[in-house]
Amino acid sequence: MSTFHLKVVTSDRCFFDGEAERIIVRTTEGDVGILPKHIPYVAALGIGGLTIFHEGTSRVAAVSGGFVQVSAEGTTVLARTCEWADEIDINRAREAAERAKALLHQQLSEHEHDVADVKLKKAVNRIRIAGDK
Template sequence: MATFHLKVMTVDRCFCDEEVDRIVIRTTQGDVGILPGHVPYVAALGIGGLTIIQDGKPRTAAVSGGFVDVTREQTVVLARTCEWADEIDVNRAREAAERARAVLKQHESEHEQNVAQVRFKKAINRIRIAENK
């Protein structure tokens, strides 16, 4: 089966640097599948999942923010955050969701509401990814 090179980087680590069969990643416009030979493509990442299929086996990670850049040579994902489903501390994610929900209920400034809403979405995404491994 044909493969392509995938490099996933975050601010603090090289998350993945391998040959893969395909990926599915959440962009701000929805989920996008990348296969070998994909046309050049650049998109902003949303809050969602990154599924990497390697040797026919899927592995999923929680991703938030950044972008994906597909060229003929490789696919590069630069993500603000990215963590494998089995690395996620679900209790910590639930606590983060509760803290964000509490701020949302307080009707703080518009800026505080926006920040809390993003934190809430990230926490819920981490929980969803971890529980569906």
């Protein structure tokens, strides 16, 4: 099967660096599939999943924020956060979701509300991805 070079990087580590058969990643406009020989492409990442198909298997990660860039040399995902499903501490994610929900029930400024809303979305995404193991 045809492959392309994929590099997934966060601020603290090189998350993945190797050949991939395809990926599916959540952008701010929805899920996008990338296959070998994809046209040049750049998109902002949303809060969602990143599925990497590699050597006949797939592995899912929770991702939030960043960019995906496809070029003739390969595909690069520069993510604010990225965790494999089996790395997610589900209890910690549930606690984060509860804290964010509690904040949203308080009187907040618009900015504080937006921050709490994003925290809730990230926690819910991590719970969903961890459940997809």
